[in-house]
Structures are given as structure tokens and as C-alpha cells.
Amino acid sequence: MVAPAASHGRWHTHSASVMGTQASLTFWHTDDKTASLVIQAVFDEFRRIDHTYSPYKASSLLSHVNRQASHRPQVIDEEFVRLVDKSLYFSRMTEGAFDVTYASLGWRYDYRQGQQPSETERLALLPAINFRWVALDPQSATIKFLHANVRIDLGGVAKGYAVDQAVRILKRLGVTNASVSAGGDSRLLGAKRGKPWIVGIKHPRSEKADEAVIHLPLTDTAISTSGDYERYFIDAQSGERVHHIINPKTGRPTETVSSVTILGPQGFDTDPMSTSVFVMGIKKGLALVNRLEGFDAIIIDRQGKVFYSDGLIEPH
Ligand code: AMP
Numbered sequence: 001m002v003a004p005a006a007s008h009g010r011w012h013t014h015s016a017s018v019m020g021t022q023a024s025l026t027f028w029h030t031d032d033k034t035a036s037l038v039i040q041a042v043f044d045e046f047r048r049i050d051h052t053y054s055p056y057k058a059s060s061l062l063s064h065v066n067r068q069a070s071h072r073p074q075v076i077d078e079e080f081v082r083l084v085d086k087s088l089y090f091s092r093m094t095e096g097a098f099d100v101t102y103a104s105l106g107w108r109y110d111y112r113q114g115q116q117p118s119e120t121e122r123l124a125l126l127p128a129i130n131f132r133w134v135a136l137d138p139q140s141a142t143i144k145f146l147h148a149n150v151r152i153d154l155g156g157v158a159k160g161y162a163v164d165q166a167v168r169i170l171k172r173l174g175v176t177n178a179s180v181s182a183g184g185d186s187r188l189l190g191a192k193r194g195k196p197w198i199v200g201i202k203h204p205r206s207e208k209a210d211e212a213v214i215h216l217p218l219t220d221t222a223i224s225t226s227g228d229y230e231r232y233f234i235d236a237q238s239g240e241r242v243h244h245i246i247n248p249k250t251g252r253p254t255e256t257v258s259s260v261t262i263l264g265p266q267g268f269d270t271d272p273m274s275t276s277v278f279v280m281g282i283k284k285g286l287a288l289v290n291r292l293e294g295f296d297a298i299i300i301d302r303q304g305k306v307f308y309s310d311g312l313i314e315p316h
């Protein structure tokens with residue numbers, strides 16, 4: 001007797017190093033051939049985003065804009081416009097806590113080499129940090145910088161956008177259950193074997209890799225975490241933790257919290273919001289999140305104390 005043909009659905013998983021971080025994808029599919037196409041399409045998209053917006057690649061469109069936009073308006077495309085427009089929207093909403101021109105000075109930090117700008121350099125480049133120097137014209141799709149030393153870096157928004165793009169591809173190819181992440185930015189699609197996905201928030205100071213302090217059961221959500229443990233070095237002289245989230249007012253790494261997680265509908269918002277709340281700190285950050293419909297936050301301060309937005313606190 002021949003056994004009846006079963007539908008061989010199974011979980012597929014793939015990870016790779018891209019966009020300066022580790023990206024991974026897990027999803028359910030009944031057809032192995034289509035599943036390979038899914039992996040190919042998602043990771044091609046991640047590589048495209050990396051090539052277009054990496055500040056570390058001289059050939060990226062972003063690097064080109066950074067070289068030219070203080071001289072004359074640069075023609076970009078609709079996607080680039082949307083990324084900058086979203087960033088400027090967050091700058092206005094956070095009164096400049098989120099500011100992609102942080103890179104005007106931020107590019108002088110090298111976390112791998114343990115280097116930071118000198119005091120002279122900080123004071124010289126600080127005036128160039130101001131989102132108002134970015135003149136974006138969505139109609140003509142052009143960008144111009146109104147100050148000679150301006151540089152932008154979309155590192156606070158591009159990974160969230162990338163996981164949203166991945167979800168678009170997954171849905172188009174018929175995937176209904178998936179988890180996709182790029183560094184601290186993830187999206188969950190549907191459930192995992194009928195149960196929620198369990199996403200862990202890392203202990204900011206754990207010696208053990210990937211030790212989680214909080215586990216969240218999630219479906220159909222975006223979740224972004226910003227942490228001062230992601231990219232940092234300890235300054236030999238001061239003993240200070242020099243990390244990658246910069247206070248635009250001082251040009252120095254922020255000093256209030258160690259981890260911010262934001263939950264919301266899409267990575268395009270949760271990513272810049274996690275970076276924003278990180279800069280704003282507990283009080284102002286939670287006030288912002290509580291004011292917005294559809295978002296929640298979990299903040300861990302430098303002493304390890306955990307703070308939740310109103311939506312996560314059960315009423316008594
Ligand atoms: P995230 O990975 O979302 O935590 O964001 C951190 C990244 O955002 C950094 O690696 C920088 O590329 C960028 N960034 C740092 N400080 C700021 C800031 N104040 N506003 C906007 N982007 C920032």
C-alpha cells in the first residue's frame with residue numbers, strides 16, 4: 001500500500017551577517033523549493049538595503065549624499081525620501097532626541113578601535129548636529145544639507161524598515177507564520193505551532209551571551225530593542241561606557257538607561273522609537289510612549305531596574 005501523500009510543511013530557518021548585524025529568519029512553508037526562494041528574496045532585500053544606506057560603504061547612495069548634499073541638492077528616490085521623512089518626523093516628535101545628523105560628529109566614533117572624537121573635534125562638529133539642517137523635498141525627491149559639516153546615518157531606522165520589507169516579501173510568497181530579525185529589530189507574523197512566539201529581552205550586563213531577563217509571548221507585532229551593550233567600548237581613562245546611541249545635544253553617548261524595548265505594529269516606527277526613548281530617558285520616554293496609541297515600552301535602567309509603559313501594567 002502506498003501511503004497517501006502528505007503535505008510536508010516544516011520550519012525553515014536562515015541567518016546571515018548583514019547591515020552590520022546578525023539577521024535571521026524562521027518561517028513555516030509546505031514547499032521546500034518556494035522556501036528557498038523566500039530565503040533568497042528576504043536576504044537579497046537586506047543586502048540591497050545595506051548597499052544603499054551603509055555609511056561604511058563609500059559606494060552607497062547614503063555616502064554619496066553625505067559627500068555632496070552640503071554642496072548642492074542631491075536626487076534620491078522615493079524610498080530614501082521616506083526613510084529621511086520618517087527620521088525628521090521622529091526628530092520633531094522627540095524635540096531632537098532622535099536626529100540622523102548625530103552622524104556629523106557620530107562618524108568620529110569607532111567602537112571596534114575604541115576611538116572617540118577629541119574635545120576640540122566635538123565642539124567643532126556639534127553645531128552640525130541639527131535635523132533642521134536637512135532640507136528634504138519629497139516632490140522633487142531631493143535632499144540638501146544647510147550646513148557644511150552635516151552627515152546623516154539611518155542606523156536608527158533602517159533595520160526596522162528592513163524587517164517590515166521582509167514581512168512584505170513573506171506575505172507575498174504565501175508565508176503566514178514567521179519570525180524575522182535584524183539585530184535588535186524583529187517582527188512576528190502569525191503564531192508558532194498555534195502558540196505565541198517567545199521573544200527574550202537581553203540582560204544588558206550578562207556575561208552569558210543571549211541571557212534573557214524578560215520573555216514576551218507575541219504574535220503579529222514589531223519589537224525593537226536598543227541597548228548600550230550592542231556597540232561600545234570602555235574608555236581606559238574614565239572607565240565610561242562609550243556606546244553607539246548619541247545625545248544630539250552633547251554629541252556624547254547617553255547616560256541614563258541601558259536598554260529600551262518598544263512594541264508596536266511596524267518596525268519602521270518601533271525602531272526609531274526605541275532609539276528615541278533611549279535618548280529621552282525614563283520619564284520623558286515613557287510619557288511619549290503612553291501618549292501614543294498602539295505602542296508599549298520596557299525600559300531597563302543602568303542599575304537593572306525595569307520600567308513598563310501603562311499598557312503593560314495590569315490594572316489593580
Ligand atoms: P538602534 O540600533 O535602533 O538602537 O539605533 C542605534 C543606531 O542609531 C546607532 O548605531 C546609530 O546608527 C543611530 N543613532 C545613534 N544616536 C542616534 C540619535 N540620537 N538619533 C538617531 N539615530 C541615532
Ligand code: MG
Nearest residue numbers: 271272274275
Ligand atoms: Mg531602534
